[in-house]
Amino acid sequence: MAETYTLPALPYAYDALEPYISAQIMELHHSKHHATYVANLNKAISSPKAANTQSMIHFNGGGHINHSIFWKNLAPASSEDANTTSAPTLMQAIDAEFGSFGDFRSKFNAALLGIQGSGWGWLIVKEDGNLDIITTRDQDTVPAGTTAIFGVDMWEHAYYLQYLNGKAAYVENIWNIINWKYAETRYKGEADGEFKDLRAML
Amino acid sequence: MSLAASTRSTLARASKASSIRALGSLTAVRTNYTLPDLPYDFGALEPHISGQIMEIHHQKHHKTYVNGINDAQEKFAAASSPAEKVALTSLIKFHGGGHINHSLFWENLSPTNKDGGAPPSGALAKAIDDTWGNLDGFKGQMNTALAGIQGSGWGWLVKDKSTNKLSIVTMPNQDPINTSQYIPLVGIDAWEHAYYLQYQNVKADYFKAIWNVINWKTAEKRFA
Known part of the structure; x- marks a missing residue:
């Protein structure tokens, strides 16, 4: 019997990220969009002979x-975790790689706004241990061998009800609610091996 | 042109x-x-869009x-x-x-009190019947194709220029139809911005509703 995946609980209330992401967006995003990926993933796994099984597993x-990853790499703005001082090691590495936090942020924002369609922007650690900014299309995950430190969802459903076509404002505001404490633990290797079995199926 | x-x-x-x-x-x-x-006016396609x-x-x-x-x-x-x-x-x-x-x-959209939703006639209607049995058969296939888009994109009813055959094509993001091969007859925008404020995550309802405002007159002209 194949493993059944479940929707993880959000580590905060739907309205905890306001005013930067509205409770309405968070509720739909978690209880509808994410829940649909989980349901369709389970459906695909339980019908391995369907013609589109591989594509359904990859996408969902x-x-x-x-x-x-995204839910955990966000935190209420008032939380200590949302302060960059919660990621001292990572901040050093960001300065070393990008010159300064400001330069990193600008480069990350430009990458997010350059996505042509649905996708994600990520800060990753490459196999050689260096940081990099990448984007992935649709629901592609970060490449094998790399580790996501944090990601920003650039699908329109992630911001549209609040920001409409003004995605630059969403991108600007998301910096208030990045969970730097969690990013630090991922940078230190805590995420290694996560979703190992599922990744192998993608 | x-x-x-x-x-x-x-x-x-x-x-x-x-x-x-x-x-x-x-x-x-x-x-x-x-x-x-x-x-047409912004509000002319209500309540469907x-x-x-x-x-x-x-x-x-x-x-x-x-x-x-x-x-x-x-x-x-x-x-x-x-x-x-x-x-x-x-x-x-x-x-x-x-x-x-x-x-x-x-x-290829039009208010319902103009041409919106009025079924195609003539050669295009016949070509649809020949390909999918009837208009509902086509709509069902098109809606399945639209629902299957993994990300942003478009669904199209197209006519092959060399064989004159109709088919359904989906394109990712803003990739346009290859017009050296196909004539686009009807396009449906499946980007979330096309429906999210009204339908949120229930995109199947948007795909069902949009047929009420499809302008088949435009499609017939493109088909001819």
């Missing part, structure tokens, strides 16, 4: 992994 | 003209695309593609090396595709 499994 | 064809010939004209008019005004050789007017969606979709999203293609063309014209030009092709395809797709889309 990717959606499940990406959203699971 | 189709929009894609007109885009191609305008681009060709612009590059020919650049040498001819080199002594004249530089701006005269640049093609500036403009946002086409909607052929809300006035708010139509206004933002046309005034903001389509306008951004128009600005984007003009900007990319300007940079392309100014680029001195092939490498710089190649680097701009993705922007030209994205924004140019966005402009082409939305221009076709507005024209």
Whole structure:
């Protein structure tokens, strides 16, 4: 019997990220969009002979992994975790790689705004240990061998009800609610091996 | 002339003209695309597509593609090396595709008190029946294709230019239909911005509702 995936609980209330992400967006995003990826992933796994099984696992499994990381890499703005001082090691590495936090942020924002369609922007650690900014399309996950430190969902459903076509404002505001404490633990290797079995199926 | 064809010939004209008019005004050789007017009011497709969606979709999203293609063309014209030009092709395809797709889309929609939703007739109706059994059979297949898009994109009813056969094609992001092979007859925008303010995550309801405002008269003209 194949493993059944479940929707993880959000580590905060739906309205905890306001005013930067509205409770309405968070509720739909978690209880509808993410739940649909989980349901369709389970459906695909339980019908391995269907013609589109591989593509369904790739898309919905990717959606499940990406959203699971995303919820945890956000935190209420008032929380200590949302302060960059909660990521001292990572901040040093960001300065070393990008010159300064400001330069990193600008480069990350430009990458997010350059996505042509649905996708994600990520800060990753490459196999050689260096940081990099990448984007992935649709629900593709970060490449094998790399580790996502944090991601930003650039699908329109992630911001549209609040920001409409003004995605630059969403991108600007998301910096208030990045969970730097969690990013630090991922940078230190805590995420290694997560979703190992599911990733192998994608 | 189709929009894609007109885009191609305008681009060709612009590059020919650049040498001819080199002594004249530089701006005269640049093609500036403009946002086409909607052929109906923003609220005219309600309740199937809300006035708010139509206004933002046309005034903001389509306008951004128009600005984007003009900007990319300007940079392309100014680029001195092939490498710089190649680097701009993705922007030209994205924004140019966005402009082409939305221009076709507005024209293949219509309010229900005009042509919207009135089934096709004549040769197009026959071709649909021959291919899918009947119009509902086609709509069912098209809605399945639309629902299956993994990310942003479009669904199209197209006619193959060499075989005259109809088929359903989905395209990712703003990739336009390859008009050397196909004539696009009906396009449906499956980007979330096309429906989210009204339908949120229930995109199947949007795909069901949009048939009430499909302008089959436009499709018949494109088919002929």
